[in-house]
Amino acid sequence: MYEYSRPVYYYETDKMGVVHHSNYARWLEEARTFYFDDMDLAYIVTESYGVMCPLTDLSLKFKRFAKYGDIFTAKIKMTMYNGVRFRMEYTVVNQDGQVLLEAESGHAFVGADHKPVRLQRAIPHRHELMKKLVEEEI
Amino acid sequence: MYEYSRPVYYYETDKMGVVHHSNYARWLEEARTFYFDDMDLAYIVTESYGVMCPLTDLSLKFKRFAKYGDIFTAKIKMTMYNGVRFRMEYTVVNQDGQVLLEAESGHAFVGADHKPVRLQRAIPHRHELMKKLVEEEI
């Protein structure tokens, strides 16, 4: 399972003294970006083909507050890919291994017109790479 | 059902040309704040009693892109309240009535030590108000 870590930024906290929940969606996006970069599927290249992959859904379960001073690690893997859509699962822990967040996101490949696109047609060699990620549960 | 509207801000868009998904959690929080203000349950007063109500979970289904120039309306209601926890449901539409987002959030009342708090004990008169909101499906 792929891992991405960084410290909590001060501007991510709110007056409750902990990380504001809206930032978790951003942490997961950072984790996805680095994951795809390292899997030879850099998102900036995806976009250069005129293909984008917006979220279709996002589910967050908040388990424990993240605090300023914490270093989080997002563990991420792909759980489904069907040529047009894919799904990711995440567990975010702090430096003590305590679970902060469990999450799941759905994504669809779309073109500039925001309509679904078959990856195999749009960027063929990436289709094979995506299939491998799910098969190998990376 | 309670409604909250405002225009999309430019800084909420991303390079895909639409509102970045992480902002929806913020729109829902704005809607909740105005909802509770108008129900005589202002969150700033809740906090003055040493009680906070962080999210326990958040589920977002993205139905359509929101764009700069759009004016969104978040329709919000309370669907459950059991004295310690409550749940809210949301439908966010644009100025043409098209659904942008369907969402659900869970919340728990906690004290300064981040432990669960029974609202009836902490702020008794608010317990009655909360019960009424669910009963009347406001």
Add this chain to the structure above:
Amino acid sequence: MYEYSRPVYYYETDKMGVVHHSNYARWLEEARTFYFDDMDLAYIVTESYGVMCPLTDLSLKFKRFAKYGDIFTAKIKMTMYNGVRFRMEYTVVNQDGQVLLEAESGHAFVGADHKPVRLQRAIPHRHELMKKLVEEEI
């Protein structure tokens, strides 16, 4: 002088218990957007002509903390316009009239290639409107 008001959002606070300074740049952008909308110079129309007006500089003087529960008012006016660039000045106060922020921003009209554009050439009738805003100190 044009005025724009709204309540502070919870997610704009940080663990210091006050509004995080990075949000002020966003408040000023909101104020500018409503200002130009009301002056018949809606930014969304500017962009439809292929013209954008990014910031060239921004200067912020923080006078007093803004808190959750506050309603801010941004007072804004145009102080310079030379056909390619313009400057805005802002004073942001709270509901008690106490000054929170004094600010100034510079902007340039640019095309899709990010190169400077003369507004008179790109959108002629807007050039006259802009000149009037500065002359009349609105």
Add this chain to the structure above:
Amino acid sequence: MYEYSRPVYYYETDKMGVVHHSNYARWLEEARTFYFDDMDLAYIVTESYGVMCPLTDLSLKFKRFAKYGDIFTAKIKMTMYNGVRFRMEYTVVNQDGQVLLEAESGHAFVGADHKPVRLQRAIPHRHELMKKLVEEEI
């Protein structure tokens, strides 16, 4: 001069296709945090003494757009310290060494009551460290 680098995050871009200017204040805060951490002046420790150091002013000169795919480096140094206030200067460049931003910020040490605090009285050993940073232009 101290340096802090990281890639641009997707959620930092706006519909102009570049990094939204409000994020620069956040980049500078990240750079300051790592700077002080590495100088044995971790901000989380400062706060544990009941001392905070909010910004008094911030000045940003935008030189060039930052894009998704860029890796920025913020070069940062302390330019003034007088026991209660200090000033920082920044130059932010991209991976090609092109200047994206020049900036300057002012800060004051304050207590829980938001009133100015002499660092020498509040956290004596840190006063010596701060003086050294300015003298040695780190």
